[in-house]
Amino acid sequence: MPYPLDAAAVRSWCGLALEALGRERERIDAINVYPVADGDTGTNLYLTLESAARAVEAAFDGHTSAGTAPCLADAIGAMAHGALIGARGNSGTIVAQLLRGMTEVLAAGDGSADALRQALRRAAASTYEAVAHPVEGTVLTVATAAADAAERAAAAAAGAEAAEVARAAHEGARTALQATPGQLAVLGRAGVVDAGGCGLVALLGALADALSGEVSATPVAVRADAPLPEAAGCEVADRAAANGRGGPEGPAFEVIYLLEAGDAAVARLRTRLDGLGDSLVVVGGDGLWNVHVHVDDAGAAVEAGIEAGRPYRVRITHFGGVTRAKEPAMTARAVVAVVPGPGLAGLCAEAGATPVAVRPGEPPASGELVQAIRQAHAREVMLLPNDADLRHTAAAAAEQARTEGVRVALIPTRSAVQGIAALAVHEPGRSFDEDVVAMTAAAGATRYAELAVAERQSWTMAGVCQAGDVLGLIDGDVVVIGSDLTRIATAVLDRMLSAGGEMVTLVLGADAPDGLAERLERHVRARHLAVDTVVYEGGQHAAPLLIGVE
Template identity: 75%
Template structure:
């Protein structure tokens, strides 16, 4: 018999998070397929998955080198990670449900506290939504809390919450006309049931019975089954703002659009709204504080992309710097921007593969540290019927070389071989600034030294960016080369590219040089030698 938990400890919280992610991964397509409210854009399952993936990343980062957070901190990390990565209406509400549980579970993690935490969470989620609607994830959350309101032992409380949520989910078509017309249950509510089922499994060791087939779509969803006349854009952003600024922001956004959800607290908020004037929604955030990670989706464009015939082949590339991403997008690639300190998750890569809308995809991670993330994304996309080839590019210059020889009209295998060969024939280097004194393969560096890394290892330590770059180039070209690619970041000296081009022309007559601006977010200089 599986051993049941008596308390929601840190290990159980981590298990709950990982099991939720696995469950949403399995059910993502089914949940997307029944997404008809508030907008039939078919992404609720994906948004919930990405939200929980962000929570899992935040939690996993705390379990390193034998260290582990205590239970209250684990719950807080899970909720905070979900807040940072919340996507869509349901993902944003789920993040608030998790946040609503944190204070109660910090005081205790037995059955009585879990019951109170679920009640607090359901109340917090309703308060975060400008105009709560029954028949949605809110109804399911409220029913889950009501089903275990009496408290009791931990596992029975979790099971009652799950069963209450399932029963409420089955009732959603009778509460919301658009669901009844489509013949489906609420997509967000279904996702919450999966999360509560994962909680039962984490605590009891036994997975609840799967949802009945009737929870899957029973009729094709058409335009008559969707909400009509809605706003054109979905706007989401994180916002750093004082608590006092949030209520005026809510009022302004509520006047601009609908489906408004503002969650968070303690100076950090996640804002979600559907509007016709996306600029005004962002401007409202600017007046309230500092908005960032701004995502704007045009519903009509997204729907058109979903209805269009898939292209035969596409390239998906991870790139540092907006300028470089724009350059590769102009060359036909679907790009994912890797921000400093914020590497993309596998869900971000899967979303980009879907956005490429192609039967065949070549995936270029362009970072050695992303190889496992990219492999997981490729595996998930293959399970969805997309033919994916992962070329293990370790730097952006290798990705540029691969993209340069990409020919979508030739056979897939031949294209992949040519792109792989071009990437493999490109040696790469990068300039970085040492943050502290440390031992390197080139000797001891001091804070502020300029480091020249060749193929990931420190090869040169210098004090001047241009001189260090020249030395790195000379070392790379000593082994031969025909083409030098310089990707120049926003923080590089103004005359760096010109000085390096002149050096190559003077010292290496048969070598050509190409310069690309990387824009903000990229290292000062990336070098490729083919």
């Protein structure tokens, strides 16, 4: 007996989708050749749906605590929002927009077959709106075919159930997926179907199973019947090349971030990012957006986001020589670093590291760190948690990556400034063990401090602080409390340099007052001879200033 499209069905859909993508993840990763052959589409889709499923469970838990039951609008809205904030990669970002499109229709609370038909149509249309330069033979084509099939099923039988429409959409998507190698040259040459479209077929199959109650674990066919001739799909390839996109060598970086901004600012951002790179996808609305782009200048892409609004959860991945028509190139060694701001993320990326940027209060899960390690495409990885509270999470991620054949060293960095020091001495040319020792020694030789603003009255080692007080922390302990940020910063510097030091590193936060760095540099020159100072724009929100002394 079919089930109604309600909150419970959405919850079941999330669970079945995770199971399906978990089964298909490695097979989808293996056929990922477009737009970049970086072998992570299946993993990205799994992580995107994992975030969506967590949001749905949180919505159910919240209603249970309040003694109420969630409705369809609550559940589908949570699923779309979870996918938006957790979207990974090009395909994950597109699927997040697809779910948002469905929500625009289903939020009215009508779970009928006709509502599902309209939702799938709106979902397909919204994905084309989100992609700067839509290409057929991709997940966009598969989504449109699913919507077409859903409309035919709804029109063929009056009073059709939502389960019938979902099953028709799934079958339509499967058929369209098998045609993708003939629509996109790179797929035809490789003899595979589109990886993102493959993930969407798994997602729609899970929806059909959730509504019908008949679970099918039939694997999605990922190979074309036979590789197509070299000229297959040349019209698409030639048109892309004429636009300056889709050449054999792609941009060096993938940049993804969440952005709080208005519609007008996002429209300007689209135009600017479109000029910087390709594979541009901007999804979301109502002030919250997920931005995805491939560029050579990662810093410029992040700066564009800063001009548009407030970017956070910045993730910058270096493709490391990946080409659009080849398997990902493995490097000998890479560095993955957790950083608290977009400026630090750009700094790490420029140094060749893979940054994982996070917001205060939203630490990365071990799965996110494992994904960053995978995206580094290296046989050996140095993992810099840059936060004492992340040591267990980072250790779990390192252990998981080791089971996948990656040699991972966890460098015990407890602050971003220790991470900067470790990264500065990183040398891929020496032995792995020597590099670990050098980076660990550099981090250990760097004392760290930060300035923070107290959120509430509290007891500290330096006495009682009040909400709004400026706190100076050295090695994690509060050592001075006051009201003037510059005075607290100079007091912290003097304490740290009283034990000696040759180099001071200042990392300015997003809320650091103008002129702070200049005042502190003058203070160091006047009070501490032969001590050099280097300043970085970190962009972190939790601390207006990070300090390192080597």
